Amino acid sequence: MQNAINNLIKKFGASDAIEKKPGLTFITVEQEKAISAVTYLRDMEGYTVLTLLTAVDWIEDGIFQLTYLVNNPELISEIGVRVMIDREKAEMESAHDLWPNVQVYQRELKEMYGINFPGSPRIDENFLLEGWDDKPPYRRDFDTKEYAEKTYFPRPGRESNDPAEYMKKKMYPNNPSDYTNKKYNPNR
Amino acid sequence: MEEKKDKFLKPENEVRQVEAPDGSIIKIDPLKDYYSQEKPEPYKVKEGPVENFLNWARAESLWVLGFGTGCGSIEIPPLVTPRFDMYRYGVQMRATPRQSNVFVVSGYLSVKTLKRVIRTYEQMPSPKYVIALGSCTINGGMYWDSYNTINRLDHFLPVDVYIAGCMPRPEALLAGFGKLKELIKEGKGHKANEYAENFEWYKENQKKIIKDWNMPDYNW
Numbered sequence: 001m002q003n004a005i006n007n008l009i010k011k012f013g014a015s016d017a018i019e020k021k022p023g024l025t026f027i028t029v030e031q032e033k034a035i036s037a038v039t040y041l042r043d044m045e046g047y048t049v050l051t052l053l054t055a056v057d058w059i060e061d062g063i064f065q066l067t068y069l070v071n072n073p074e075l076i077s078e079i080g081v082r083v084m085i086d087r088e089k090a091e092m093e094s095a096h097d098l099w100p101n102v103q104v105y106q107r108e109l110k111e112m113y114g115i116n117f118p119g120s121p122r123i124d125e126n127f128l129l130e131g132w133d134d135k136p137p138y139r140r141d142f143d144t145k146e147y148a149e150k151t152y153f154p155r156p157g158r159e160s161n162d163p164a165e166y167m168k169k170k171m172y173p174n175n176p177s178d179y180t181n182k183k184y185n186p187n188r
Numbered sequence: 189m190e191e192k193k194d195k196f197l198k199p200e201n202e203v204r205q206v207e208a209p210d211g212s213i214i215k216i217d218p219l220k221d222y223y224s225q226e227k228p229e230p231y232k233v234k235e236g237p238v239e240n241f242l243n244w245a246r247a248e249s250l251w252v253l254g255f256g257t258g259c260g261s262i263e264i265p266p267l268v269t270p271r272f273d274m275y276r277y278g279v280q281m282r283a284t285p286r287q288s289n290v291f292v293v294s295g296y297l298s299v300k301t302l303k304r305v306i307r308t309y310e311q312m313p314s315p316k317y318v319i320a321l322g323s324c325t326i327n328g329g330m331y332w333d334s335y336n337t338i339n340r341l342d343h344f345l346p347v348d349v350y351i352a353g354c355m356p357r358p359e360a361l362l363a364g365f366g367k368l369k370e371l372i373k374e375g376k377g378h379k380a381n382e383y384a385e386n387f388e389w390y391k392e393n394q395k396k397i398i399k400d401w402n403m404p405d406y407n408w
Contacts, residue, residue, distance in 0.1 A: 129336065130300045131196045131400025137335045145333040151397065152339040155327040 001025065001077040004045040008079075012037045016082075026067070026080040034083040035093045038068050042098060047072045047079060050098070053105035055113050059140045062087045064115055068095070085115070094120040112138035196400040223404035228384040231314055239375060246289075246315060247372040250279045250365065253288035255308060258295020259355065260321045266358045279365050285311040290368070293345075295355070296324035296337045302344060303398050309345055310406055314380040317348045317372070319364050326350055343393045346379035 001023070008014040008027055014037065016028040029037045041047040047070035056065040068081040085092055094117040096103040106117040107127045114136035117123055126132075135142045148154070203217045233239060256264060267274040268281060282288040285308045297305060309318070320341050323329035328339035341347055348371060351364040371377050383390060387406075395401060 126400075128300070130303070131398065133195075133399060142335070144335040147335050148328075148333045148339065152328070152337075153343045153393070154332070154339050 001072070001075060001079070004041060004047070004079065007045070008037055008041070011040065014081075023075075023077040024080070025078075026082055028082045028084065031083055031085050031092070034066075034068070034081060035095055035098075038070060038081055038095065039098060041070050041079060041081070045072070046074055049073060050095075050102055051078065053095075053102055053109070055109050055115060055138075057087075057113065057138065057140045059087070064090055064113060066092060066109075066115070090115040092117055094118065094123075096120050112136055114139065194401070196402065198402050201402055219404050223407055225404070225406075227387055227406055228310070228314075228380075230381040230384040231378060233375070233378060233381075240373075243373050243375055243377065246377065247369040248278050250277075250290045250317075250368070251282045251288040252279060252290045252292055253285055253308065253312065254281050254283055255285075255291070255305070256294050257297050257301050257305060258322070258324060260292075260294030260324075263321070263355055263358050263361055264292065264294060267361060272358045272362060274362060274365065277362065277365055277369075285309075286313065288312060289316045290319060291316065291345075292319045292321055292361075293325055293341060293347075294321045296322075296329065296331050297341065298336050299338065299397055300336075302338055302394075303400075303403075306344065306394055306398075307403060307407060315377060316380050317368055317377060318345050318379065319349045319351065319361075319368060320347045321351050321356060321361065321364070323352055323354045326352060329354055338397065344390060344397075346382045346390075348377065348379050 005014075005017050005025055005027060008029070009017070012029055012033045014027045014029045016026075018026045020026065038047075049071040051069040051071045052067075053069070054067050056067070058065060063084045064087055066083040066085060068083070069078055070081065071078045083092070090113065092115060094103075094106060096106065096117075096119075103121050103123075106120045107123055107125070109115045110117065110120075110123055111127045111129060111132070129137075134147065137144065137147075201218050203215065205213050206216050208214050234242065252264075254264075256262075264281075266272050267279075274280075279290075289312060291305075291309055291312065293305065309316070318341075320326065324331055324337070325341040325347070328334075328337065331337040332339060338344065349364050349368045351360050353360055356364075368377070391405060
């Protein structure tokens with residue numbers, strides 16, 4: 001695996017290699033070289049299985065982080081190839097000709113994050129949501145609570161009381177401070 | 189469907205010109221022409237012992253539709269087993285909506301499922317009953333702030349019995365069936381009438397949530 005990492009750094013200018021545990025390393029590649037890097041890993045280094053493709057919304061930095069997690073079944077090792085793409089122009093090259101299963105992940109990312117993968121099969125069809133016309137729901141600037149309250153007829157909650165305050169008001173309606181001043185008198 | 193442009197309308201449901209076999213050009217609106225346009229009609233409740241007898245008969249023949257919407261559907265299979273055995277109360281499962289009259293909405297409803305639930309409910313023969321299982325159907329439960337699950341079922345379908353809990357045990361579900369039987373015997377089991385009488389209100393709520401409608405307003 002170290003060999004593959006070194007080759008990635010040498011050939012594709014990859015950086016920020018982080019070994020999370022033996023057999024799992026994350027490495028960052030630039031957007032233009034990302035697809036060539038995963039193709040290289042698949043064809044030359046034996047990382048033939050795509051475990052997942054997922055995204056993280058770094059809203060403060062204005063980027064989406066895509067992670068291609070590829071697996072080498074012989075070495076039992078995984079490399080996560082991280083790609084930082086612009087949040088405003090969220091678009092990435094499609095990898096559906098490398099692994100057929102990646103098109104499902106890409107459809108999900110299109111729907112949930114609004115990241116476009118031009119040319120990916122069925123990319124514009126509904127994936128999980130039907131008739132969604134709001135902001136993509138997994139983006140962090142989408143307020144799910146506000147949306148639910150606006151849309152789904154929330155049931156008004158019950159009125160509740162703090163027991164101590166409630167009893168104070170009930171027993172000493174004129175002067176609530178009596179509650180603390182009065183001493184206990186069983187004959188009262 | 190309304191006249192205004194619906195951006196989720198599927199191509200097969202669009203109004204189009206078709207050449208008939210005799211050469212004339214006819215206009216086809218699939219949602220209007222291929223489906224019945226009739227609204228549901230309220231059942232006229234009879235009076236006196238006839239209605240009491242009918243209610244008794246209805247209460248003793250509850251056929252549950254096998255449609256699990258959320259995690260609560262896992263509570264239904266134990267009811268068919270010897271441990272809980274709902275057959276002894278005269279409650280049985282059926283596979284299709286045309287053969288059943290009790291809809292157990294078991295748990296949360298996503299918008300996508302709600303569309304199917306409404307369609308299935310409308311296909312069931314009247315008188316029909318809805319049992320809402322779990323707190324998700326009452327106020328959204330643990331999914332109350334989700335972007336994709338509804339909060340209150342009673343805005344979309346008339347609900348006969350709520351069973352609170354997350355999840356309610358099968359015993360609670362049996363108690364719910366018992367309560368439903370009581371309600372039917374008291375003559376309070378005509379919630380399908382409520383649906384028919386307030387049809388516009390229910391449709392308005394349903395269409396507010398389900399933007400990708402693509403079906404006729406009422407389909408039998």
